[in-house]
Amino acid sequence: MTGERFAAVDHWIARHLIPDDPVLEAVLKSARTNGLPAIDVSPLLGAFLALVAHLIKARRILEIGTLAGYSAIWMARALPQDGHLVTIEVNPRTADVARANFARADVVKRIDLRVGAALDVLPTLVDEGHAFDMAFIDADKANNASYADWAATLVRPGGVVIIDNVVRDGRILDEATDDPDIVGTRSLYAAMRMDGRFESTALQTVGVKGWDGLLIARRR
Numbered sequence: 001m002t003g004e005r006f007a008a009v010d011h012w013i014a015r016h017l018i019p020d021d022p023v024l025e026a027v028l029k030s031a032r033t034n035g036l037p038a039i040d041v042s043p044l045l046g047a048f049l050a051l052v053a054h055l056i057k058a059r060r061i062l063e064i065g066t067l068a069g070y071s072a073i074w075m076a077r078a079l080p081q082d083g084h085l086v087t088i089e090v091n092p093r094t095a096d097v098a099r100a101n102f103a104r105a106d107v108v109k110r111i112d113l114r115v116g117a118a119l120d121v122l123p124t125l126v127d128e129g130h131a132f133d134m135a136f137i138d139a140d141k142a143n144n145a146s147y148a149d150w151a152a153t154l155v156r157p158g159g160v161v162i163i164d165n166v167v168r169d170g171r172i173l174d175e176a177t178d179d180p181d182i183v184g185t186r187s188l189y190a191a192m193r194m195d196g197r198f199e200s201t202a203l204q205t206v207g208v209k210g211w212d213g214l215l216i217a218r219r220r
């Protein structure tokens, strides 16, 4: 099967299961107009994140890696009125685009956008006493093992941690690579293997974003 066929199936499924959403379409359009790369989650993955948030009745969600706010909006919409989502973005100009999109999607009250490097922001969330029901990690892959470690501190027992891009066209098998994304992802698996705080698995995915995967963990 080719990548084109995987994408065609993704589009076909999305047409059946994901209602048309002019706001989310405008969010993606604004991302591209502002020159941001097309590395937002797919619509089907956005719907999956919202579904998980609904299933666990999440009230507090942490996201690392905002981009234009597409995945954050999917998850924020799954929160109750008094729920909140903290999302961390390192690039101030990118954060401006996300901020405008949160207003466009009318989720400003539920979203707390922190601008800075995640490894600087995460300790401040611990100091502020946050406890999250769910975390979605989707930023620089080189730091994924550290992000999972912070998630173990910040996510309550029974909460869920989802980490994107953990297969990367199968390149995670490449032991000799010096690609920081792959090295970081391999370190993530090594850390999770040793980390008794999580029960975890990873699922390979194909679709509009090619061949990749999600690591899904429950905080014990």
Ligand code: SAM
Binding pocket: 039, 040, 041, 064, 065, 066, 067, 068, 069, 070, 071, 072, 088, 089, 090, 091, 094, 116, 117, 118, 119, 138, 139, 140
């Ligand atoms: N989750 C977004 C979505 O699906 O709509 C996509 C996030 S994109 C894959 C990764 C984002 O992480 C980029 O906007 C990038 O600027 C941000 N990022 C990269 N390194 C970061 C860091 N150290 N701290 C916080 N954000 C970072």
